Amino acid sequence: MDINHIKQISVVGSGAMGSQIAMVCALAGYDVYLQDVNEESLAKAKQSLEGHMKRRVDKGKLSAQEVDHAFSRLHFVTSLEEAVQGTDFVIEAIVEKLEAKRALFAEVDRLAPAHTIIASNSSTIISSKLADATNRPEKVCNMHFFNPALVMELVEVVQGPHTSEETAQVTMELTRKINKTPILLQKEISGFVANRILGKLMDEAIYLLENGIASAEEIDLACTKALNHPIGPFALIDLTGIDVHYDVRMQRYKETGDESARPSKIVTEKYQNGELGRKTGKGFYTYS
Ligand SMILES: NC(=O)c1ccc[n+]([C@@H]2O[C@H](COP(=O)([O-])OP(=O)(O)OC[C@H]3O[C@@H](n4cnc5c(N)ncnc54)[C@H](O)[C@@H]3O)[C@@H](O)[C@H]2O)c1
Structure with a gap:
């Protein structure tokens, strides 16, 4: 065609x-x-x-x-x-x-x-x-x-x-x-290119948050003000939806059987509480 x-x-x-x-x-x-x-x-x-x-x-x-x-x-x-x-x-x-x-x-x-x-x-x-x-x-x-x-x-x-x-x-x-x-x-790979790169960034941001190194807001500021990203990783998860992030990780875990591919503890908690980001008014941030 x-x-x-x-x-x-x-x-x-x-x-x-x-x-x-x-x-x-x-x-x-x-x-x-x-x-x-x-x-x-x-x-x-x-x-x-x-x-x-x-x-x-x-x-x-x-x-x-x-x-x-x-x-x-x-x-x-x-x-x-x-x-x-x-x-x-x-x-x-x-x-x-x-x-x-x-x-x-x-x-x-x-x-x-x-x-x-x-x-x-x-x-x-x-x-x-x-x-x-x-x-x-x-x-x-x-x-x-x-x-x-x-x-x-x-x-x-x-x-x-x-x-x-x-x-x-x-x-x-x-x-x-x-x-x-x-x-x-030219070849298939789960997650494709941009999201595989982004995934590594998200993993590190969540690691820093879960280990009490800095708050979600501060980690986002590091990305926007030092790395010049237009949006921080937590604001981005809220925008795309915590459920989408959760489903993506579960899908990758099911495909690979790799325990480290599972959604993180904090994402799982928010998913189970229905705090899905902007669409529900609350995620890592609260929206009016
Ligand atoms: N949200 C993102 O950031 C994003 C980015 C890129 C790609 N995607 C992909 O796009 C797809 C949709 O994501 P979304 O965020 O728009 O989801 P969404 O939940 O906002 O919308 C999904 C829609 O599909 C409809 N639907 C479900 N089953 C259907 C069926 N059998 N026939 C017709 N409609 C049906 C639902 O009613 C709903 O309106 C997913 O595959 C996701 O991986 C999402």
Whole structure:
């Protein structure tokens, strides 16, 4: 398939990531279907995107007309069939659970046209764990965005052993078309590139906190003021969600059996107490 054949993109899962990925694609001129099984999540996604777009118009970053056009190309639906029956490219952004993703990939494979590429935005699940749930493994890859997807420029495109050169190249080109910067990982590795590097930083930050060396605020200050990071590790975990961090670590632990991959004590406590970060108003910080 040629990049110019991609007219319609479907994003499955309208949570933190899927909603913004869909908006990025609509702003780039694509016809986009954003699908979720949960109607409430879709309504929340729409409301949140309207807020983001309004702020961009107010700041003069986008014109009201550009935003109106993008919303007219963005369809919010609960039916998977409606979302993918005429699509050229699917970006999966549902909950980080292997079995849920495998079931979805099998269903998309059944409903979508034969030429359609199916990419996963998963942070940890390599696409070779999903490809064999479909009859088109050569058209399956990872396309990993960063949070918040409206702002973050990098997308990691991961070519599994089953992924064709054409699929990898079309996904790289599509990433450029939606005004992001792609990097190609020629081999699969859990966690990909950026998050593996970030993971080492997080581990050290949590080690320092759990050993009473400094508070979360002070460790964040060290990273922002000495290392020039735009955000500290604890503020970042709160932003992405402590549940996401916990699930990622559990997934890696299940994959490797390595005890050191388990979520830390403090993250587990917060997860169990429902202190999930910004989304619940409390994590390492408290939000009003
Ligand atoms: N949050 C991050 O920082 C981040 C960054 C990059 C990638 N990711 C990845 O993106 C994916 C989604 O993460 P998120 O943070 O947006 O999660 P989220 O919990 O905010 O959203 C997940 C959404 O998927 C929906 N959903 C669940 N099962 C579904 C199904 N079968 N069909 C359709 N919709 C379904 C849920 O209703 C929910 O709205 C995960 O794979 C995660 O690893 C997350």
